[in-house]
Amino acid sequence: MLDKILFYFFAGVAVASAVLMVTRRNVVHSAIFLITALLATAGIFLQLRAEFLFIVQIILYVGGIMVLFIFVIMLVNLDVALQQIQFARQKWVALLVALALAGQVGLMFWSSRKMPGQGLPVLTAAAAEHLPANSEEVAKSLFGSYLLPFEIASVLLLVAMIGAVVMAKKRT
């Protein structure tokens, strides 16, 4: 029951702030709503007993990425942009198509839930108390089975770093 309440709370917050993020005129507001949505997602992670990710989400996403966003928003002068129309002309069509997409995928989820033999594994998740300590498990996996992705991720981040530097630095 608690699970349920928690889930619906976080889900509601996430969706609402996501909607607000997309619709706000002011970019800074959007950023803040994105932060809210990400935090709510972190809550979902917690509810799913993924504590490590919960922390990562808050620190890396909210703490890191979003600060980056805010910096950039500050850097590029947005006073002008504020007065401009924020939405593309196609917004209504886009909405329709996006809803169609949502409908399709949603229907697929729905039908797989209802019909046997239609996909999603119907099984009860392992009891919470049987789950091993999350951080430990993740760490084991990360440096065990997923060592290579970890190494690649370092290259990826290196590339991102070089890229950001190359792109953002002023020309000498």
Added chain:
Amino acid sequence: MLPIGHYLFLSLALFIIGVLGVVTRRNVIVVLMSIELILNAVNINLVAFSRLYGDVAGQVFALFIIADAAAEAAVGLGIIIAFFRNRETVLADEMDLLKW
């Protein structure tokens, strides 16, 4: 945990909102944020499945996706800055030099 469908629909909602942001917003920064939202939706899926199977692979995947999101954000924002320096705009539809 709740039935997996809950998480799937939540993730779908965020995904769709992200997609909508990408296709409707003119401000490229918001577009980039919407993409972050999409990746976030992916993470919810991954973590939910991970919980379902009691398998951490999904969580690890989500971790890497967060890293990727960070990298993309960094590069994307860098490019936005370079673009802004040259063009004094962050509106997507003012990218109009390259066309037919």
Added chain:
Amino acid sequence: MTPTGYFLDHLWLIPLFPLATAALMLFFGRRLPKIGVSMLCVGSVGLSFIYAVGAVLQLLATEPEHRVAQQILFEWLTPGPMQMTGGQAIPFVADWGFLLDPLSCVMVLVVTGVGFLIHVYSVGYMAHEGGYYRFFGYMNLFMFAMLTLVLASNMLLMFVGWEGVGLCSYLLIGFYFLKKSASDAGKKAFIVNRIGDAGFILGILLTAVTLGTIRFTSQGLPDAEGAAGILQALKAAVDTHALAYGAPVLTSIALLLFVGAVGKSAQIPLYVWLPDAMEGPTPVSALIHAATMVTAGVYMVARMNAIYQLAPFAMKVVAVVGVVTAIFAASMALVQNDIKKVLAYSTISQLGYMFLALGVGAFAAGVFHLMTHAFFKALLFLGAGSVIHAMSGEQDLQKMGGLWSKIPITAKTFAVATLAIAGIFPLAGFFSKDEILGHAFEKNPALWLVGFVTAGMTAFYMFRLLFLAFFGYSRADEQVEKHIHESPPTMTIPLMMLAGLSLIGGWIGWPLSLGGDARFQKFLEPVLSGVAAETGAEKIGQHELAVEYILMLASLSIAGAGIWLAYHFYRTKRIAPELAAGKWPKLYQLLLHKYYVDEIYDAAIVERTKDLGNLLGRFDANVIDGVGVNGAGWLARSGSTLSMWWDKWIIDGLLNFSAKLMQLLSYPVRLLQTGMFSSYAMLILVGLVVLLAYYGHHVQVLLRSVR
């Protein structure tokens, strides 16, 4: 016993002499002196004549039923096996081979003899013309082709000569190529002839697939095995009842071949080229368009008589075409004012006689008339040439007159020829024409009647010509008047010799009824007797003497009547013809304009063909290229443009484009058009939705079918 001898073994030299000199003239003639050209060319024809005479004499040495000499030089056309109508596949071979039998004897003598005389005449006539060597080159080439035609041992080689003479006629008609009318006439001759040739070719092909051979006869060949001739094959087929009298296929062959003959021998409806052909130098008209080439059709039909005798319908067609042509051409000759045109129509008319003869089955009579006609018509043309020569090139009868005394030799020989053609006893024309009319009467009195009227018309227009040109007072320009002179001996001697031939040439066919022995007919008998009596082919019976005498008298009297009329029209009361013309102006104009046939052909065929060409050309340019190719190109381009538009206006944003076009595009499309990036993303989204929709549906269907 096969006839042999030096000349017979060297038959191939007869056409070769002129060919050699022709080649010499055409390649090196420009560098030879005129005298050399004359010697070589005339000499080579003379040599041919000598060889021809020699060969004929050697042939005559054998008994009549063996008078066939054949030699095959080499296999010419060997395109492999051919399937006959019956289904058998047999090897098809066309040889390069020569054949001398009584029929070709007559032809080869006429060709070389008259040809030689005309060559001699030409030396004088062409003396002052440019392109002397070219003229003789062509003439000798013609001799070669004509001799190939008459000596050919098979249809295809005959066709070689046939086309060759057509070509030379084209070249010689267009000899004065600076004149547009001359080159036009040459072209016309060639093309009209080609229409006939197409028929001839088809006839040859039909013969080949029907009988399996195109060789005229295998007689005289050392080895009959595998070398059947048409005659033998036909006989075999008739004997085995594979082909019967009147078989449609034989009629078809006969008619197809006759199409060829019609073209070459200027019969209705393909006669139109011959009058125009008078644009050529006069010796050419004499040689080609009177004596030899135009008679090739007659010769060919006579040569194929075996088939014709089995095809009664074709025979009827030949007779009718011949007789109609005869009277039709004669009627046009009545009013012509160009001296050569009169002779040209006369030639057509006389050729019509010959076909009449062939058509009624009197092949020998036809050939006989061919020969006599060669004599007197060549003479007429040469005489006309002499007149033209004297008149400094004037050809209009209206501007002549009173030449009798000024050019006496020409005038007298001309008169002989005129009498001969009018059929006055005992000149050559009398015998041959009488023979024809006799046979025609036997066959069908209606045919005779038409021929009979034509005879009168012939006499009329010929004497009209004679009176207008040689009698009365001179109507020539003074300049011309002053220069009138008799031609040089090189021209007059041939005239006289031909006059002699016209006079006595007919005597070899002196009919039985007049106490002769019809040697000519008997001579030709072995060749012209067809395959077999029992096939049902009607043989020409002997008619009663009384009828024959009456017919002869009738002929003579109608000729006399014609002469009398001409005399009264043109000699005594010169005014009369205008009156006659005034009385029936329409008829007169009709005749004068040659029934407007040229105009009709031009309008109905020539121009329409050109129009068709034009139309098709435009079709090519516009429809096939336009719609097909450029259309595909256009389609691709506009497809490209469309897709470009899609990217540019629908994807890249309508904003940059004029408002008008924007309105044209529908509202939802415009909704896509805010910014480029968004629309790119939008398209990805749409693509995703579409794929998902398709795929989802696909899977649903699949699942349903599984369940």
Added chain:
Amino acid sequence: MNIPFINGILSYLQGDGAAILPEMELVLFGLGILLIDFWIEQKDKYWNAGLALAGTIFSGFTVFRLRGAIVARGDLLGFHDSVVVDPFFIFFAALFLAATALVILLSVKYLQIEEEQEGEYYALLLFACVGMMFMASGIDLIVMFLGLETMALSFYVLTGFLRREKRSNEAALKYVLLGAFSSGILAYGFSLIYGLSGSTDVRNIRAAFDPRFGLARAIELSRQSGAIGGQMRQLLVTRYPAALHLEPSLLNQLTVLAAAAFVLVAVGLFFKVAAVPFHQWAPDVYEGAPTPITAYVSVASKTASFALLLRLFVTVFAASQETWMPLVAGIAVASLTWGNLAALTQTNLKRLLAYSSISHVGYILLGLVAGNGTALTGISYYLFAYVFMTAGAFAVIIVLRQKGLIGEELDDLNGLYQRSPAAALLLLIFMLSLAGIPPTAGFMGKYFIFLSLIETHHPVLAVFAVLYIVPALYYYFRIVVHAWLKQPGAAPRPSMTSAQAVALGVAVFVTLAAGLYPEPFTRLAQYAFGQ
């Protein structure tokens, strides 16, 4: 010497490390470039290029050694089975390295002219190559995804490398936004695949999706008691733990969700290979990017994305080939149509080649439609040929780039023949190859594709595909017409550096050799799919 550190490294290199040795070398060289870049003078910047080239050569040599090793010992798996060194990887790694080397050779002069000679450029080239190689070698979704992103991020930066160029900025921005968007879609698809199979290992996923692997039976067995059940359970726990949770009756059918996952993954990948209708970034990026990078994007990024796509389609989705075949066919036909038609009226060379490359994607996807052995050979041959001929074509455009001449418009080619016959001849050969006229490599690629279509009874598609050669030839020959038949304007004679000459030489050699004597290349292409 028994130094633990060295020993550790050595044992690592003999174990897991061997599987990623080529990538590691590239990374090391990339880092080296970043380091020495600080010390070298502006005019000596070509040392960066030299070092990068050395990196590719080293790596290439290592790949060659690995090839020997796997011939002797079979496929090499490493890092808990997340990468594999198999012929597929060897083939594609060699292609990527070749493309990278060509692009490096072509970049030196270009960067000099553009006055952008940072070492980062070459480092990013190498890192992109690393990403691509992981795309080819990864058999784990995470590795694949990270490889893809490494490559993509490098490309975003490289595209925008000419920061002063507005068009370069714009291209980079479009690229990064659209690329990230498509990555998001791809990741979403991956998450669903993970959800359906409970594993990120491609082989496990395949087992879950493909009835021929008998996973359902294994699970059922594992639930029985007894020795066999125990063994089977043990096997599953080590190999595929999530399978223990799967319901056997639900396995092995193409479910609705799998379809959704497929479409999402496919869209993500179709975007990367620039298939219609996910192609629209390509012309813009091609035009805006520095030309060597255009070549690199066009050649390597596309090939790498195809490597990833093939790995997934012929393993994970192989079982449902006949259901997705019409869909891929539709995409292929659309790509052919759109690419060819849109290219007809282009006047910018790079855009033209962009559209033409879209049509090439169509041909390769048709190979996927056929999907038999010949088709796989054809795809690899086509990609192989495509790398060299496209690189060659871009190389000519790069040679044209001089001070004061952009050389990207068709009109800039006018009279190229008079200015540089060699360049014109090379251009002709590449155009013929791109159009698929024998005896060039491009023809052989098309040959296999057409043959496979006939073998799998797709005559209509085959006719369709061959007929598109005709418009393709038309626009390729528009280029030739400008180069050969138009009168030159005032444009200067292009001068070719030796590096460019080497690159062009290699490209033209391969293009012609693979057309004139295709045997070794055919074997190579067959080798890639273990045939």
Added chain:
Amino acid sequence: MDFLAHHILSVVLFTPLVGALLLLFIPRERENAHKIAGNVFGVLGFLVSLPLLRWFKPEWGGFTFEEAADWIPSIGAKYHLGIDGISLLLVMLTTFLGMIAILSSWSAIHLRTKEYYILLLLLQTGMIGVFVSLDFFLFYVFWEVMLVPMYFLIGVWGSDRRLYAAIKFFLYTLAGSVVMLLAILALYFYAPVSANGTRTFDVPTLLAAAQHFSDALKVWLFWGFFFAFAIKVPMFPFHTWLPDAHTEAPTAGSVILAGVLLKMGTYGFIRFSLPLLPADAAMRARIIHIVIVLSLIGIIYGALVCLMQKDMKRLIAYSSVSHLGFCTLGIFALTPNGLAGSVLQQINHGISTGALFLIVGVLYERRHTRMISEFGGLATPMPSFAAIYLIVSLSSLGMPLLNGFIGEFTILQGAFQVSKAWAAWGSLGVVLGAAYLLWLYQRVMFGPVTQFANEDLPDLNLREYATLVPLVILAFWIGIYPKPFFAFIEKPVQKIVEQVNPNFYQVQRAKLPPAEFHAAAAETK
């Protein structure tokens, strides 16, 4: 010598290529050296092909001078060369016309001579390759290779609308050939796999295998090949590239194009299309009917369109449509006569039309125009030219004793055995042929000289004689003594007919044999 004997075809094939490669090393500015080298290799190319004639044994009907080497073993493509009598004649025609075309360019081409001769020689290799390949893959490669040099010959050295014409030529032929590629691949695929599990592109093997295909498949294959060849021939209505290409091409290009390139279509019909005809009589009849009707339309259509042309080259180009209509008519009559005539007519067309284009080239070199209306009365200043032109025209319009007649008659004969109507329609083309060619001749050569510029046109020079006289001699030779030519093609033609029209010889056995027939005929005499 031994090497030559064993690799004669390769030698013939690659001699021009060697020339082209050598020319690469001659500096650009040495124009005369290019000309000399080009001509030397042109002549050499012809000379090395002469032993073929000598060593060829007409009585052997199959392929000879075969050479085979592995090329792409993994797909079964081989370097397999070989010729029979039909290809022999076409190869000889190619080397001969190639030599003449090269010679004819001596003074016509001053621009980029080096490339010009290189391309001509390359083209030469491509064309020979098509005729000697016995491997479908190799054949296709040569087939396409040839397009490129021809494209440049038209596109660089052509006249005003050269770009349009060149690309039209290229695209048209390419469109056909890509479809052919599919047909080849289908043939390759549907043929049974050999014992050791490999497939092959070998022409004889595949064509033999095709005999066992289902009729439906054969029909598809037939049409697949048909389009490529029909465009190349070109048959109505695929012919519109031809006038443009011929008109715009330089003289040598037109000569090669008309003389050799078009023959590839007809050659393809004979070699590849005929064996693919379905066995079912009704289906076969329907196909043949379509093709024949197209041929007949082509014959008459081409001739009619000629009548309205104002451009000499265009006129001659359309006349090719007409003449090639005869060739296809002969081929699809499926009789020995038709086929033999068609092959010979292909040679004839090469000679006559090649010569006609040379003649236009002579005029074009002097006046730089091809408009008929610009000429008139040329017989006066150029008598020798007039003579040769006349002979060539006559040869083209089928005058007996010249080559054209032999071909046309034999074709008509072949067609006549099947259908009298076909032959009748065909003979209409003969009539029209005379009309347009003589009309052209008259307009150009006869009449007074109307244009000042034409008054002092020089007559043929020695080089022009050298290009034209051999053709004229050949025209007479074939016209007067075609037996050796027929001898070359008799056996191959027989083989083809036995295969595609077995009734032809069977009926003969069933009914009265000719010997008895004639013996009977002889007895009754």
